[in-house]
Amino acid sequence: MTRERMMRSWQVTDPAPIDSDPAPLRLVERPVPEPAAGEVLVQVLACGVCRTDLHVAEGDLPVHRAHVTPGHEIVGRVVGFGKGTGRFAPGDRIGIPWLRRTCGVCSYCRSGRENLCSRSSYTGWDQDGGYAEYATVPEGFAYRIPDRYDPATAAPLLCAGIIGYRALRRAEVPAGGRLGLYGFGGSAHITAQIALAQGVEVHVFTRGARARTFALELGAASAGGSGDPAPVPLDSAIIFAPAGQIVPRALENLAPGGTLALAGIHMSDVPPLDYQNHLFHEKRLTSVESNTRRDGEEFLTLADRLGIDPRVTRYPLERADEALRHLGHGDMAGAGVLSISE
Ligand SMILES: [Zn+2]
Ligand SMILES: [Zn+2]
Numbered sequence: 632m633t634r635e636r637m638m639r640s641w642q643v644t645d646p647a648p649i650d651s652d653p654a655p656l657r658l659v660e661r662p663v664p665e666p667a668a669g670e671v672l673v674q675v676l677a678c679g680v681c682r683t684d685l686h687v688a689e690g691d692l693p694v695h696r697a698h699v700t701p702g703h704e705i706v707g708r709v710v711g712f713g714k715g716t717g718r719f720a721p722g723d724r725i726g727i728p729w730l731r732r733t734c735g736v737c738s739y740c741r742s743g744r745e746n747l748c749s750r751s752s753y754t755g756w757d758q759d760g761g762y763a764e765y766a767t768v769p770e771g772f773a774y775r776i777p778d779r780y781d782p783a784t785a786a787p788l789l790c791a792g793i794i795g796y797r798a799l800r801r802a803e804v805p806a807g808g809r810l811g812l813y814g815f816g817g818s819a820h821i822t823a824q825i826a827l828a829q830g831v832e833v834h835v836f837t838r839g840a841r842a843r844t845f846a847l848e849l850g851a852a853s854a855g856g857s858g859d860p861a862p863v864p865l866d867s868a869i870i871f872a873p874a875g876q877i878v879p880r881a882l883e884n885l886a887p888g889g890t891l892a893l894a895g896i897h898m899s900d901v902p903p904l905d906y907q908n909h910l911f912h913e914k915r916l917t918s919v920e921s922n923t924r925r926d927g928e929e930f931l932t933l934a935d936r937l938g939i940d941p942r943v944t945r946y947p948l949e950r951a952d953e954a955l956r957h958l959g960h961g962d963m964a965g966a967g968v969l970s971i972s973e
Pocket of ligand 2: 791
């Protein structure tokens, strides 16, 4: 009998507010996972800390897998292969994202909208993620990581970056237009860099004074509080903060014909809207659900070409709970990343 190889891994034992005692997450020893057919095993080098992980830990999202390991911005090195794999070679550096599997046959999957597939599954929610020393992924849903990035810097590209890219497209910002970003964490600071590189004028609204300074350093035209009126009418806006009360103000800040995209997977209730102030003049309100693999490939190519440079704060694996608390308190510049085996 062979003895199972063990690894360190976080589990969401009992979803609850991140500051509660006992905390919702626990660091445990568990067997290294076996890659199933079509999957590869990676040794995790780094894993980003995303707001969705906080929603999983705090129970804003329902439990899909008991004692799940969170984390879906995984950069790892391929070290094992399930049956029927052949896309990657041993040692390849790959990224494991949020979108883990789709059905491939429904009308959404067949029309380039696999992000809307009702039978999709997600890393760090339906299956174990990257707050661990090893993780698996169906090889068709992984990405190659551009050489320019070290693992920790690449990690936030895999969700914060890709979702921000999709949100930017959903917001339909015109060439040379004016874009509002509400919230300025991991996703927004990457999205701002893409928009600025494309000649868009960026206006940031966020509660954190440090985040406002950071936005101006990156080249934002203005940075104010989350409830402030925009200094100029905006063509498009994206809300990254999970706060529904921002929606009416963001719609007021739009110019006629403008579009507001809501980028989060979870948001607190949106207050009643006033038709004249918030929606008339052909204003559009839309949300963003996950991403397609095509979004991911396009974004990573673009990030590499534009030299998009995520700002990361590194934490060791054993401090993942602290990283999530900092994220919850709005106390993090850029994106938090667990540096696991760099
Ligand atoms: Zn489908
Ligand atoms: Zn995410």
